[in-house]
Amino acid sequence: MADKVVLLVGTRKGAFIVEGDRERRAWRLRGPFCEAWPINHVVGDPRTGTIYAGGGNAWFGPAVWKSTDMGASWTHSSRGLAYAAGEEPIRSVWSLAARDGRLYAGVEPAGLFESGDAGETWHHVAGLQQHPSRPHWQPGGAGLILHTIVPHPDDEDQMWIGISAVGVFHTGDGGETWEPRNRGTRNDYMPDDQRYPEYGQCVHSIAMAAGMPDRLYQQNHCGMYRSDDGGKSWQSIEAGLPSSFGFPSAVHPRDPETLYLIPLNGDTAGRYVPDGRAAVWRTRDGGHRWQALRTGLPQENVYFGVLRQGLAVDRLDPAGVYFGTGSGALYASADEGEAWTTIAEHLPGILSVEAMVVGD
Amino acid sequence: MANRERQRPAERPAPALVRLPAVLVNLFPSAERRVELTSGTVAEIIDALDARWPGMRERICDSTPAIRRHVNVFVAGERARLDTPVAPGADVFIFTAMSGG
Numbered sequence: 001m002a003d004k005v006v007l008l009v010g011t012r013k014g015a016f017i018v019e020g021d022r023e024r025r026a027w028r029l030r031g032p033f034c035e036a037w038p039i040n041h042v043v044g045d046p047r048t049g050t051i052y053a054g055g056g057n058a059w060f061g062p063a064v065w066k067s068t069d070m071g072a073s074w075t076h077s078s079r080g081l082a083y084a085a086g087e088e089p090i091r092s093v094w095s096l097a098a099r100d101g102r103l104y105a106g107v108e109p110a111g112l113f114e115s116g117d118a119g120e121t122w123h124h125v126a127g128l129q130q131h132p133s134r135p136h137w138q139p140g141g142a143g144l145i146l147h148t149i150v151p152h153p154d155d156e157d158q159m160w161i162g163i164s165a166v167g168v169f170h171t172g173d174g175g176e177t178w179e180p181r182n183r184g185t186r187n188d189y190m191p192d193d194q195r196y197p198e199y200g201q202c203v204h205s206i207a208m209a210a211g212m213p214d215r216l217y218q219q220n221h222c223g224m225y226r227s228d229d230g231g232k233s234w235q236s237i238e239a240g241l242p243s244s245f246g247f248p249s250a251v252h253p254r255d256p257e258t259l260y261l262i263p264l265n266g267d268t269a270g271r272y273v274p275d276g277r278a279a280v281w282r283t284r285d286g287g288h289r290w291q292a293l294r295t296g297l298p299q300e301n302v303y304f305g306v307l308r309q310g311l312a313v314d315r316l317d318p319a320g321v322y323f324g325t326g327s328g329a330l331y332a333s334a335d336e337g338e339a340w341t342t343i344a345e346h347l348p349g350i351l352s353v354e355a356m357v358v359g360d
Numbered sequence: 361m362a363n364r365e366r367q368r369p370a371e372r373p374a375p376a377l378v379r380l381p382a383v384l385v386n387l388f389p390s391a392e393r394r395v396e397l398t399s400g401t402v403a404e405i406i407d408a409l410d411a412r413w414p415g416m417r418e419r420i421c422d423s424t425p426a427i428r429r430h431v432n433v434f435v436a437g438e439r440a441r442l443d444t445p446v447a448p449g450a451d452v453f454i455f456t457a458m459s460g461g
Contacts (some may be wrong), residue, residue: 035387059430059431060384060420060431062420063418078414087425
């Protein structure tokens with residue numbers, strides 16, 4: 001059975017689905033879906049082929065949309081996707097993750113929700129908000145958003161989450177209790193002697209190395225990092241990169257030493273690709289050495305950025321790598337980043353890209 | 361309007377006529393732009409809408425609970441809250457606010 005690659009794209013105005021053949025040469029785009037709502041994240045459950053899209057509409061609030069027929073039809077629900085009466089209401093769904101038939105949603109204001117019935121109903125994983133640091137959480141530039149969910153692949157009790165301007169938290173007991181895991185990551189917006197706090201660092205994304213659940217990579221507002229102990233401690237891997245700022249990170253599907261990043265020119269300098277030239281940066285040795293991958297990407301007058309969920313890798317061999325820009329362009333590489341092609345150019349601003357491989 | 365004028369048993373109050381915006385109706389495949397509901401408050405009207413089209417409450421109301429910030433409900437020409445009474449035969453309009461980009 002031939003595989004095909006399905007790119008799931010969240011944008012400021014709807015979700016899109018881009019289907020490609022196994023060679024990743026021919027692409028067909030469909031959309032916009034989800035009534036042109038802002039859609040922060042679209043994920044697929046490769047076991048069922050079900051697609052979920054999380055977002056929020058200024059009129060109608062947050063919802064998780066669902067399609068069981070590859071986008072031909074959609075339903076939506078936010079039943080139970082709510083804090084208690086009197087608390088600040090949820091504005092938007094920011095991140096989704098599927099694991100073993102369960103679906104997780106990260107929301108703004110930051111919190112984690114879980115669904116055991118494929119997104120029809122939700123319940124609050126309240127333990128995270130019961131952490132004693134909660135009264136001190138401050139929103140980042142995009143709000144107080146829980147934007148990253150990394151379930152442990154083998155242990156259903158373990159999960160890592162990332163909240164902008166708050167940091168990384170880990171649970172080892174299925175969400176009852178959580179602990180910050182930010183040691184070694186920097187907060188450049190604190191006095192010199194307070195730059196390595198327990199929490200308050202601005203994580204932008206986390207990626208788990210293939211086959212090594214204790215190895216995590218992190219793109220932070222202030223630096224790039226690797227952890228080899230499940231996030232208990234982090235080491236900087238930013239040497240050799242053009243800046244310490246960026247949003248997304250993505251790992252190779254089989255090689256735990258290979259990581260992709262898209263550094264931007266700096267948080268106060270426009271947040272563009274550096275020098276007006278687009279590049280994806282790759283390490284093959286866990287972050288010691290870096291290589292800029294530019295072939296096929298625009299190298300003149302480029303002033304786009306790529307957001308925290310805008311970079312993805314498929315599981316084929318060689319691996320495909322994809323990213324979507326704030327300016328609505330979607331780029332693909334079928335050879336692990338060596339060469340790139342443009343597969344869409346005029347979409348609404350892209351907020352997220354995920355790749356799902358399914359049987360044809 | 362013919363439905364509203366037909367004969368009803370004397371003990372049943374006249375229903376309110378509730379108009380829904382197209383952008384809301386589009387989210388619920390079987391929903392209609394105009395619906396007659398017999399209810400005492402805006403909250404009860406929204407409960408009745410949610411009973412007909414499950415999930416509609418979450419689109420109109422947040423968890424405060426309150427009518428969403430960018431949604432307006434008018435009863436008999438006045439902007440309403442969840443506890444606003446809806447008199448028999450009242451006109452109820454649900455609008456989205458003019459917003460976006």
